Amino acid sequence: SDLVLVTRDAHGVPKLQVSVIHMTHDEASITGRALCSLVLDWLKKQVLEEEFQLDLLKEKKHMLYLNIDNSLHDCSDIQSGDLNDSDMVQDYKKMSRKLSQTNIKVRRKSATPQPVKPRLMLYSRSISDKDDSEQDNEWKLIAFSQVSEGAWVAVVTLKGAVAVLSVQQKMGNASPTSTPVSSRPSSVEKVDFYTVIPHMASPKCATGTGNLSGRLLVCGGYDRGECLRAVEAYSPETNTWSSMPLMRQGRGRFDLTVLDGKAYAVGGCDGSKELSNVEVLEEDSIKWASVAPLPLARSNT
Structure with missing residues (x-):
């Protein structure tokens, strides 16, 4: 597509590479928009809440996994001995430890974490038409395209600057607590997995x-x-x-x-x-x- 050609020839535009490990085939069926949006949310959290320097985040290929709370987390967080701690994950953790010695994560003493805008995720084929207009312009998914099976490229804004995301899906070890496919309702099997739905009129908790x-x-x-x-x-x-x-x-x-x-x-x-x-x-x-x-x-x- 034109988007793929543009991103390949976008000299000087920052590029970030991310692999997303899926533990089940259901997870791997997530839509391209939802996948790229989750990666963008993860990057936003690293910068605004975890206080990573954005420039240094571009220096390595990140390996993430989808947690039970429908958010992405770094595979370095997987504990040793866990069933999902595969050889691929262990190699990634070794690489991350080497890079951590170069002080990728730098704390700012006066920084005040800014909460990421809450989202509701559920099984649905459609995404609200309001979603694009409600995105934060400094952290926005502008366009995305599938380049091959399980691989996506996206144009985004990171702190207001245009960047290119390369997102690749990989299958990891199956989770021992995942529900067998045969026992899931047929309606769940037919959907496109997690997508964004409209926000409520106001944020609230303990409802x-x-x-x-x-x-x-x-x-x-x-x-x-x-x-x-x-x-x-x-x-x-x-x-x-x-x-x-x-x-x-x-x-x-x-x-x-x-x-x-x-x-x-x-x-x-x-x-x-x-x-x-x-x-x-x-x-x-x-x-x-x-x-x-x-x-x-x-x-x-």
Whole structure:
């Protein structure tokens, strides 16, 4: 493609080489966009959080693996004796130790880590049309192309400077804890593995979540200390989030249980005390209703 020809002839443009080790064939079926985006996220984390110097990161070919949290990690982190500590990984770790003696990682005393923008990853064929417009221009996937089976080239921005990524997929040892293919649902086998979906309206943690009529319901939680009443629903069919009726009580660290088409927000914490009250939202209702409270206030249930 034109992109491949341009990147091959891009003299003077920084180039980074990355190998991604997959432990299962499902992992290896990840889409090209998702793979390149994960590598870009890893590079961003190394610079902004781990405080690596970007220029020195370009000096070696990095070998990464996909962790259970759907993020990439350096294979140097694999412990000796682990089933995934293959000869290929051991050779890479030896090379990394030699390079570490040249002080690749330099700490800045006054540096303040900047959090990477959170992303949600799941099984889906599509990526939101909003994804490109929401990317950080200083860390952006501009274009990508497959050059051969398991090999990709991408044009990105790293701290605002244009660079070329060369990403190669390799198969490693199978994880002993991975689920056998024969036992996985057929719907999982047919998808393109991990891709990015739209962001929620606001970042939050300690939410209550549940499946209400085929939609992912995300209720309450905390936003930098504020206890939320907000409720959002994600539809896999349309790949969109929508606002739902506010809860009567702001709460976090609570259980959301769906029973007979009704979502129950049970207990939790309002930021200062544990709660005993319970409220319910029916599928087509426009507001939450209070029901009998718990005998004892509780959270994290």
